[in-house]
Amino acid sequence: MLTSISQNVNWENDRKKLHHTHQIFRQFSNYVHLSVTSSDIGVELENIHKNLIAGTAILTFGLCSSKVSHSSFDPDGYGS
Numbered sequence: 001m002l003t004s005i006s007q008n009v010n011w012e013n014d015r016k017k018l019h020h021t022h023q024i025f026r027q028f029s030n031y032v033h034l035s036v037t038s039s040d041i042g043v044e045l046e047n048i049h050k051n052l053i054a055g056t057a058i059l060t061f062g063l064c065s066s067k068v069s070h071s072s073f074d075p076d077g078y079g080s
Contacts, residue, residue: 001058002059002060003057003059005054008055009036009051009052009057010038010047010048010052011042012038012042018034022034025059029062031063032059033060034057034059035058035059035060037055037056039054
């Protein structure tokens with residue numbers, strides 16, 4: 001498992017970066033799961049092409065990547 005906090009990436013609007021990051025780690029393991037969060041302000045028009053402070057990225061490999069046991073929604077929209 002690899003965890004990265006405050007990487008300043010607007011994951012809300014950069015699916016190409018998300019796919020690219022996933023592909024990089026697929027070189028090391030066939031089973032990779034990438035979970036990311038960022039603030040809801042990333043979808044606002046003035047912030048679409050900006051990097052945002054905070055957010056997280058969690059990569060899991062192998063057996064750990066095969067099942068998501070729980071997920072939820074951040075009602076405040078902070079993404080962390």
